[in-house]
Amino acid sequence: MREVFHQSLEDVQGRLVEIAELVTVAIDKATRAFGTSDVALAEEVIEADSIIDDKAIALDELAIEILARQQPVARDLRIVVSALRISASLERMGDIAEHIAQLTRMRFPERAIPKGLKSTFLQMGELDVEVSRKLTDLLRTEDLSLTDDIRNADDKIDDLHVSVFEKVLSDSWQGEASATVDATLASRYHERFADHAVSVAKKVAYLSTGDWTTSTDTIDVVAPA
């Protein structure tokens, strides 16, 4: 039974990695599409999101089947419950990549990135892709040092998020209301994507350390001061 459980867990882990890889492809394409107004690339992201959703549902079904058949307790049980939570966060990260792609499609043939914020959003995009790659590696290797990398990248994204608000609220901001709306939404999406990654990383860290209570809070930069 123990052997069967171990195999099931490896299956769960493999599927989480697979979903994280799809999320990484999605955020990479979405942020590149956003930066270059590439509507075909944006369409690919929008099209592919249902695959992530389906895989998350299938993983949840597997986790529930494991709970039912193998009745894990203690740490084993928490691993399976954590997998359910991680799958929900990854699914949401896929949704956010899709939102960035949708912004690109809605503005096309205009640029989705407002003037004066191009380099900021390129940086945010690259950091989100980095976060997603490291998260995939963390899920694959359980190398907890990656958690620090993810947090550090998230801190940088939070700073960039604040800088977007500073920019649009400064006297020098010439953007029309639509540019202000786009900057606000796009910045929030980029920031939330990394928040979810931090939240997943905490859950993985929890599985090693047993410190469950730290797993719900994310640092969520709400709005400009």
Place this chain on the structure above:
Amino acid sequence: MREVFHQSLEDVQGRLVEIAELVTVAIDKATRAFGTSDVALAEEVIEADSIIDDKAIALDELAIEILARQQPVARDLRIVVSALRISASLERMGDIAEHIAQLTRMRFPERAIPKGLKSTFLQMGELDVEVSRKLTDLLRTEDLSLTDDIRNADDKIDDLHVSVFEKVLSDSWQGEASATVDATLASRYHERFADHAVSVAKKVAYLSTGDWTTSTDTIDVVAPA
């Protein structure tokens, strides 16, 4: 054993209702504070959010304990897993109420509601409170007719969300960039709050119908067209 499980489920249900009640208080206070620039009321919401977080964590612990001790299978197992998901959504709804309160606090002594959007946000706020009340009733009574009420209110909120974007993107919009940012964020928070409620309602409906696959999708209005 069956009797013990039944009592445990009642405990879980009671706690979900309790958290939903706290969320209703939070969104009611947050939207009133937002409408009247009442920073003291906003502070109450911000202060109280950690109570919701703590209760959600305690509920998760109880659910895991039930899984470990009582090893439910089939529908019983799915009820417990659903409780974990519902708790996560309620916790997030509490966070969103807090975000609305934080917007109020950040703008104080200025009004957080941008000029020209007062009645729109008052309506959105009232609808969010209604959604939260109906959701609490749904969790308490399992009266699935409430699901339709929640969906209908969510549809109205989505329409208002779209109307906020139409307003700020219209030629008549006189708001500064800060008003545009506030309108964008506040509208998104109001809209997401109801989305989460719909998602919880679907999970409750699932528990009655067994249709699991409909439980992850939320209608998420991303941005203005």
